[in-house]
Amino acid sequence: MSLIQVINPNTSLAMTETIGAAARAVAAPGTEILAVCPTHGVESIEGHFDEAIAAIGVLEQVKRGKAQGVSGHIIACFGDPGLLAARELASGPVIGIAEAAMHTATLMATRFSIxxxxxxxxxxxxHLLQQYGFTHHCAALHAIDLPVLALEDGSGVAQEKVRQRCMQAKREDGSGAIVLGCGGMATLAQDLTKELGMPVIDGVSAAVKMVESLVALGFGTSKHGDLDYPLEKPLSGAFQHLN
Amino acid sequence: MSLIQVINPNTSLAMTETIGAAARAVAAPGTEILAVCPTHGVESIEGHFDEAIAAIGVLEQVKRGKAQGVSGHIIACFGDPGLLAARELASGPVIGIAEAAMHTATLMATRFSIxxxxxxxxxxxxHLLQQYGFTHHCAALHAIDLPVLALEDGSGVAQEKVRQRCMQAKREDGSGAIVLGCGGMATLAQDLTKELGMPVIDGVSAAVKMVESLVALGFGTSKHGDLDYPLEKPLSGAFQHLN
Amino acid sequence: MSLIQVINPNTSLAMTETIGAAARAVAAPGTEILAVCPTHGVESIEGHFDEAIAAIGVLEQVKRGKAQGVSGHIIACFGDPGLLAARELASGPVIGIAEAAMHTATLMATRFSIxxxxxxxxxxxxHLLQQYGFTHHCAALHAIDLPVLALEDGSGVAQEKVRQRCMQAKREDGSGAIVLGCGGMATLAQDLTKELGMPVIDGVSAAVKMVESLVALGFGTSKHGDLDYPLEKPLSGAFQHLN
Amino acid sequence: MSLIQVINPNTSLAMTETIGAAARAVAAPGTEILAVCPTHGVESIEGHFDEAIAAIGVLEQVKRGKAQGVSGHIIACFGDPGLLAARELASGPVIGIAEAAMHTATLMATRFSIxxxxxxxxxxxxHLLQQYGFTHHCAALHAIDLPVLALEDGSGVAQEKVRQRCMQAKREDGSGAIVLGCGGMATLAQDLTKELGMPVIDGVSAAVKMVESLVALGFGTSKHGDLDYPLEKPLSGAFQHLN
Amino acid sequence: MSLIQVINPNTSLAMTETIGAAARAVAAPGTEILAVCPTHGVESIEGHFDEAIAAIGVLEQVKRGKAQGVSGHIIACFGDPGLLAARELASGPVIGIAEAAMHTATLMATRFSIxxxxxxxxxxxxHLLQQYGFTHHCAALHAIDLPVLALEDGSGVAQEKVRQRCMQAKREDGSGAIVLGCGGMATLAQDLTKELGMPVIDGVSAAVKMVESLVALGFGTSKHGDLDYPLEKPLSGAFQHLN
Amino acid sequence: MSLIQVINPNTSLAMTETIGAAARAVAAPGTEILAVCPTHGVESIEGHFDEAIAAIGVLEQVKRGKAQGVSGHIIACFGDPGLLAARELASGPVIGIAEAAMHTATLMATRFSIxxxxxxxxxxxxHLLQQYGFTHHCAALHAIDLPVLALEDGSGVAQEKVRQRCMQAKREDGSGAIVLGCGGMATLAQDLTKELGMPVIDGVSAAVKMVESLVALGFGTSKHGDLDYPLEKPLSGAFQHLN
Incomplete structure (x- = not known):
């Protein structure tokens, strides 16, 4: 029995549910999904400031997950906030959903759209494309110009905008796959893949398979070199619980 | 029940066994491994000429695998010969072992050695590092200066040289993971990982998990765009069987 | 008397003629052009699968050309299929027409269109732009959206589309030269150069001058390092003739 | 009278002094330096985990500095933790010391060492070299293999190691300037510049001049586009004070 | 009292005035601006040929400035003609206005337009973007399609075109700052910054602050390595005065 | 009868002879070589300052060559000084010897040494590697640490140092070709090629074949776009003769 912790870095319970559902939909028989979000933080992540705050929540959850004996961790926000910090803290694998979706796209198509x-x-x-090495694999980036929480307002407006943009990307970008750029879009991927007739990739489900794979291969995060455990030093005040 | 075809692009039956064993060792309960190699071709692949010939064997096997209803294909030679051509031919996923090992390394370490x-x-x-986007993720490349088939001569000399080079890479490169650059090294990864205390990655096993993952996610190779099936045209003479 | 082998990697005799004519039109007095194509293979090359098959035909012809004592070899398909493999096999120079056209363009203009x-x-x-180092020298890529063989159907439709796209490239791309992206366009370059008042480059003729130049300088393919002759190993079955 | 806030992202008061002194030593007559550090956090920053925690402290201080009417902010840790998040929060300029030192080096030399x-x-x-565009301007990176706080232990051992490494860099790297890679090295730059006869750059002093310059030019952080103020959303729990 | 030499590399006195005024407008109390231009050369610089000629004038002025005891030099043409040559000749800092504007832009915005x-x-x-490392920081390049001297014809037409293009850049490019790409546009920056509500950067004023900063930090051009003084060798004929 | 102007950008008559001889040794029967050097300038080119002065001499000679009806121009100094400026001025092709040698090397080997x-x-x-796109094709750069004119002192010391460095490059770099980085080394290439058993490339001879090739193909420098003739403007004083 393997336990994968899926961390929604924002505090939206609705989005945590969405993400958890997407993760469970693809989890292998022996995998249990633990969908969590920080107690404190921001309701949605739409910039570097939000990311900096969310990163602390991610680290808290990784620490908690480790104590619970999870096999691996997923950071379920498209900016992969706190990814390398979480890798230092973790012994098991840590995967970001932007990373998961981008890697997966390059295995099926020569170029992808976001x-x-x-x-x-x-x-x-x-910045993530550059850091992961995929700048030249991304044909185009699109924004629907709606905030993250619009995906949780029940109206379906945001979802329809995502659909329209995906169809536009298919027509215009010359790419072979589409990456959905928000954890809140996780449940759209499967239907869009069918409707568009091309892979539309959700990073949450892709990340679940990556963690399962690394665990099956016996791999965690490398503790040789710069992702070794953080050097022990007293964490003061508001950060004591991270000691 | 899912069937994954592991194609050794050279004609060495011993190496096909080695590769098949490495694949089976990590295959999920529901996965069966079909380890094959071309009938005709080269005994080992150590250059572009060898790769060009091996690519035809890979395509033949992909075609055969499709007819047998396999879920996906692995190209088990570190140069990933014929990868994009095989993706055109296939409907399911096709993964090269260099690709698999490199991607996997970047999920656990900030830089890797080969x-x-x-x-x-x-x-x-x-060239593969450049094409896949990982030039800056590779800290160093090492060659043991022995031919591929030395790995199958039973003497263990090549294996010991691999081990020595891995230890040197650990000491000198400042990388967090090591990628084994030959299908014939597949069975060494697990022991070296333990001995060195850092991830030593074999692409065969990594590729098995990638194919399993893509299949579980419902993805094959994208048929929208430049990896669509080859345009139908008569293949003459020695290539008729690829029609 | 110098003999240059111009290999059309597809099996179209009409296109072999077109390419041979373009080569002869620029060959130096002392150069004889030997235009050949594989006996078996594909009629046109429009993807990676086609390229993999064509590469074998290229290697067969290089081997034959060597036996005939040619001074150098040209691979007359814009994807340069089998280029590095052919360089291993050859002692003289081997030039691809994409390579030739791209290099030539950068000698006359700061950026080019394709x-x-x-x-x-x-x-x-x-991928070739990236491998050759010219990604930043290419201002734009255009496709007329007609198959290769449309250039040989006698209607002139494809030729007119090429002409229209070249004029569009001149107006919009901000580039100083245009590279024709198919061996079958070889005979269009001279007229388009005149009509557009800017260099329109055909790789076949450019490659002829490159081979002549390297031969005159006393250079063949470097046999020191990774383009040395293929390691001797038995080629089995359908590939025996490449021994 | 202009007030510049120099934020030491770790909680070491000794290092905050060192950094403040280095800043004051170069401040223009009309500039007052406000050297601060977070109340809570880590004593030194030596990895991504430490950086994630320090980023929160940086944001708290930026918010406080804004309330105090400072003209600009400096993040005085060589990893520039929280830089883009702080830029969102600030209206004035925010400069990281790695950024400041690297930019400054390229104005005086074609390549630098770190x-x-x-x-x-x-x-x-x-990663910063890549993000800022200076990967090809950096000739070599050196580590003295001592922790940050060794610079504050009073023994001078770390300082001597820095000096030795700088001399080695001068002899071997073929670079024209050296960048000191830690806020705690700030006070060494001037003497090393004299002793070595080449620019040895401390990012703290460089950043002071950059903030002064931007303020004098009437520039703050751009509020058009992706560095606009964070979208207003409730910050819960431990982060309420950042509202 | 510090003297900064602002070299307009073309021979237009009107533009030298424009540039001098822009420099004086931001100079610190202790800084005097010496705005000069070559005696001989070209009236405006709109290509590589013009730049090659202007570079000689720049070197003459740097030599003269050194003799006059200036603290640093600015090359006030957006192509930074003769920058590295001037750095060899100078002991103090030398800053080009393209360099100054581009560096400054990256301190305030994630991407800029030109x-x-x-x-x-x-x-x-x-080419400068590539050499300085900012290719990926530039969102778009725009040309108003009027010659440099149109900026000095008194009609205001060119100025209005610049304004229109800046507004278009704001709407379309997704960048956070605009760099003005000509010394003759120096006086427009402040008003455009206000009107557009985003930083519009003139390289002349940015360069003044950079030279002041380097001087205050005690830095000149590095004389260790490849920017050392030119090797002494007789300069013949028309270049004797550069001895 | 075709006339190619080989411009030695320095004023050394001995080196002009060396270069002229190297050019004549490979010129086609119908090609006449006109080896020239500037009347005024520097005796050798070893930095950016020297290059700036040499560029004027190059332009003077290009203008003179045009008047004499030459078919093309070669800039025979390894920094290619004034290359793009000369291309604006010329109607025929202009080739730099660094450019020629680097391009030629990539046609014969996957990587080269300098x-x-x-x-x-x-x-x-x-910088030239970066501008031409060959940064990743260059395995290593070596300097013999002797000035250019040591190649003309008759002692053979510099020549022996070049030979030693080439042998070292062969042993250590893993490259397949060596590029000689100075016009004064032109006559060494042929013997070194024989002795080392790998291509050692002199840019002068390579450039002769490139100019001959472009002329034979009917190409000059593109006059569409940014290499068009310089805009007409009065050149004052010392530059009047360039009008």
């Missing part, structure tokens, strides 16, 4: 929420988050995606 | 066979194959690894 | 046939071949051009 | 503390921090420097 | 004069100068900006 | 004179010139080679 469809995300607000234009101000595009810079985050661009 | 240990391969002959120096003349380093250029192939360099 | 006009090719089907959109699905654009990825091949992009 | 000398920092622990090897595990090198990856952070490498 | 608005310049003639389309034929865009290649110069592109 | 052997040049003084370490301070390495930065120039690095």
């Amino acid at each position: 469809v995300t929420t607000l234009p101000r988050t595009l810079v985050i995606a661009r | 240990v391969t066979t002959l120096p003349r194959t380093l250029v192939i690894a360099r | 006009v090719t046939t089907l959109p699905r071949t654009l990825v091949i051009a992009r | 000398v920092t503390t622990l090897p595990r921090t090198l990856v952070i420097a490498r | 608005v310049t004069t003639l389309p034929r100068t865009l290649v110069i900006a592109r | 052997v040049t004179t003084l370490p301070r010139t390495l930065v120039i080679a690095r």
Whole structure:
């Protein structure tokens, strides 16, 4: 029995549910999904400030997950906030959903498109593309110009905008796959894949399979070199619980 | 029940066994491994000429595998010969072992080293790093300066050289993981991982988990765009069987 | 008397003629052109699968050319299929027409445009730009969206589409030269150069001058390092003739 | 009268003094330096985990500095933790000391070397080089293999190691300037510049001049686009004070 | 009292005035601006040929400035003509205005746009972006398609075109700052910054602050390595005065 | 009868002879070589300052060559000084010898080494590699640490140092070709090629074949776009003769 911790870095319980559902939908028989979110933080993540705060919540959850004996951790926000910090803390694998979706896309298509929420988050995606090595594999980035929580308002407006943008990407970008750029879009991928007739990738489900794979291979995060456990030093005040 | 075809692109039956064993060792309960190699071709692959010939064998096997109803295909030679051509031919996923090992390494470490066979194959690894986007994630490339088939001569000399080079890489490269650069090294990864205390990655096992993952996610190779099936055209003479 | 072998990697005799004519039109007085194509293979090359098959035909012809004492070899398909493999096999120079056209363009203009046939071949051009170092020298890639053989149907439709796209590239791309992205466009370059008042480059003729130049300088393919002759190993079955 | 806030992202008061002194030593007559550090956090920053925690302290201080009417902010840790998040929060300029030192180096030399503390921090420097565009301007990275706080132990051992490494860099790297890779090295730059006869750059003093310059030019952080103020959303629990 | 030499590399006295005024407007109390231009050369710089000639004038002025005891030098043409040559000649800092504007932009925004004069100068900006490391920080390049001297014809037409292009850049590019790509646009920056509500950067004023900063930090051009003084050798004929 | 102007950008008559001889040794029967050097300038080129002065001499000679009806121009100094400026001025092709040697090397080997004179010139080679796109094709750069004119002192010391460095490069770099980084080394290439058993490339002879090739193909420098003739403007004083 393997336990995978899926961390929604924002505090939206609705989105944590969405993400948990997407994770469970693809989990292997022997895998249990533990969908969590920070107690404190921001309701949605739409910039670097939000990410910095969310990163603390991610670290708290990774620490908690470790104590609970989870096999691996997923950071379920498209900016992968706190990814390398979480890798230092963890012994098992830690996967970000942007990372998972981008890697997965390159295994099926020579280039991919990204469809995300607000234009101000595009810079985050661009920096990740550069850091992961996929700048030249991304044909185009699109923003629907709606905030993250619009995906949880029940109206379906945001979902329809995502669909429209995906169809536009298919027509115009010359790419072979589409990456959905928000954890809140996780449940759309399967239907869009069918409707568009091309892979539309949700990072949450992709990350679940990556963690399962690494665990099956006997791999965690490398503790040789720069992702070794944080050097022990007293964490003061508000951060004592991270000691 | 899912069937994964592991294609050794050279004609060495011994190496096909080695590779098949490595694949089976990590296959999920529901996965059956079909380890095959071309009937005709080269005994080992140590350059672009060898790769060009092996690519035809890979395509033949992909075609055969499709007819047998396999879920996905693995190209088990570190140069990933014929990868994009095989993706055109296939409907399911196709994964190369260099691709699999490199991707996997970046999920556990900020940089990795490569240990391969002959120096003349380093250029192939360099080109793949560039194509996949991982040039800056590779800290160093090492060659043991023995041919591929030395790994199958039973003497253990090549294996010991691989081990020595891995230890050197650990001491000198400042990387967090090591990628084994030959299908014939597949069975060494687990022991070296333990001995060195850092991830030593074999692409065969990594590729098995990637194919399983893509299949579980409902993904094959994208048929929208430049990896669509080859345009139908008569294949003449020696290539008729690929029609 | 110098003999240059111009290999059309597809089996179209008409296109072999077109290419041979373009080569002869620029050959130096002392150069004889030997235009050949594989006996077996594909009629046109429009993807990676086609390229993998064509590469074998290229290698067969290089081997034959060597036996005939040719001074150098040209691979006359814009994807340069089998280029590095052919360089291993050859002692003289081997030049691909994409390589030739791209290099030549950078000697006359700070950036160039490419006009090719089907959109699905654009990825091949992009990979070559990256491998040769010219990604930043290419201002734009255009596809006329007609198959290669449309250039041989006698209607002139494809030729007119090429001309239209070249004029569009001149107006919009901000580039100083245009590279024709198919061996079958070879005979169009001279007229388009005149009509557009800017260099329109055919790789076949450019490659002829490159081979002549290398031969005159006393250079063949370097046999020191990774382009040395293929390691001797038995080629079995359908590949025995490549021994 | 202009007030510049120099934020030491760790909680070491000794280092805050060192940094404050280095800032004051170069401040223009009309500039007052406000050297601060977070109340809670880590004593030294030697990895991504430490950085994630320090980023919160940086944001708290930026918020406080804004309330105090400072003209600009400096993040005085070589990893520039929280830089883009702080830029969102601030209206004035925010400069990281790695950023300041690297930019400054390229104005005086074609390539520079970096000398920092622990090897595990090198990856952070490498990522910043990539993000800022200076990967090809950095000739070499060196680590003295001592923790940050060794610079504050009064023994002078760490300082001597820095000096030795700088001399080695001068002899071997072929670079024209050296960047000191830790806020705690700030006071060494001037003497080393004299002793070595080449620019040895401390980011703290460089950042002071950058903030002064931007303020004098009438510039703050751009509020058009992706560095606009964080979208207003309730910050819960431990983060309420950042509202 | 510090003297900064602002070199307009063309021979237009009107533009030298414009540039001098922009420099004086931001100079610190203790800084005196010496705005000069070559006696001989070209009236405006709109290509590589013009730049090659202007570079000689720049070197003459740097030599003269050194003799006059200036603290640093500014090359006030957006192509930074003769920058590295001037750095060899100078002991103090030498800053180009393209360099100054581009560096400054990256301190305030994640990406910037450039608005310049003639389309034929865009290649110069592109090469500088590449050399300085900012290719990926530039969102778009715009040309108003008017020659440099149109900025000095008194009609205001060119100025209005610059304004229009800046507004277009704001709407379309997704960048956070605009760089003005000509010394003759120096006086427009402040008003455009206000009107557009985003930083519009003139390189002349940015360069003044950079030279002041380097001087205050005690830095000149590095004389260790490849920017050391030119090797002494007789300069013949028309270049004797540069001895 | 075709006339190619080979411009030695320095004023050394001995080196002009060396270069002219190297050019004549490979010129086609119908080609006449006109080896020239500037009347005024520097005796050798070992930095950016020297290059700036030499560029004027290059332009003077290009203008003179045009008047004499030459078919094309070669800039025979490894920094390619004034290359793009000369291309604006010329109607025929203009080739730099660094450009020629680097392009030629990539046609014969997957990576090359460079052997040049003084370490301070390495930065120039690095910038050209970047501009031409060959950064990743260069395995290593070597300097013999002797000035350019040591190649003309008759002692053979510099020549022997070049030979030693080439042998070292062969042993250590893993490259397949060596590029000689100075016009004064032109006559060494042929013997070194024989002795080392790998291509050792002199840019002068390579450039002759490139100019011949472009002329034979009917190409000059593109006059569409940014290499169009310089805009007409009065050149004052010392530059009047360039009008």
